[in-house]
Amino acid sequence: MRALTESDVRASFINATDDELGMIEMPHDFILVDWDFHDFLAWRDPASSKRGCVLVEIGGSTVGIVLRASDAGRARSGMCNICHSMQPGNQVALFSARRAGPAGLRGDSIGTYMCADLSCHENVRLAHPLAPNEIRAEGQVDVRLDGTRRRMERFVARIQEEKD
Template sequence: MRPATERDIRASFVNCTKGEAKRLPVPRDLAAQPWDDLDFFGWRDPAAPQRAYLVTESGDGLVGVALRLAAPHARHLRRSMCSLCLTTHTGDGVSLMTARRAGRAGQQGNSVGSYICTDLACSLYLRGKKEVASGERLHESLTLAEKVERTTANLTGFLNKVVG
């Protein structure tokens, strides 16, 4: 992903108002992000842990979505799999994240959801730059490029549901 500025990120959100996008907390360390290793940029709101944000490249620009994490259930030991990068985690490493749909559908309260790595570090898990807390990723015979392509396709499918 190419580096993004705060202004670009704020302008990219498709499922919130301009006022909401103006008020959302964008990380201050944008210059320090590993942009070359990111397929999308995601972060959690430090002041409101149930909120998360995701921005990715689409066509000539960026597309951003505001997400909400479902209320956490009791900790469990079973594994859950991220629907974007297919990384498995135990405990609360994967969360159901919902996004209000864009446009009129979102204004009427419609949303879509997906199970995503709670820390939104899918790109780093794929590249081995971040380790899964409970062990390791499942072995796959795919190349890194194929894994990235699959993750990007999964993300595009989710974003199409938000925008469509």
């Protein structure tokens, strides 16, 4: 990703009202973000435990969406639909995002299960444990990175779609 300022980040959100934009807090380590390392940036809002934010580059510009976490917890393990990591039930949450434009103003939203702390970008970089006789295939992490980036881009693009 290209480096962004706080003003750039706030201007990129496509599904947030002016009031929401004023309430969103940047991650605590925002000034330390290694932008070259990130395919997308996602964080839970330090000011609101239910709010999350995602920034993705699509078509050369940065698109941001505001997410809302569900209240209900899960008792069983679940899989994140973005990074495809299996997690204990309390570490996967249903996040929904209001659509951009008129559809979002009517209350239309889209949801998916994600890592509860929105750490998909880091989780996909962790190597899976190997069985005693198993050999790690070269490029396996790269394939997982590409898939995670594509799935996040598709989710954000669905939020961005104009629906009447």
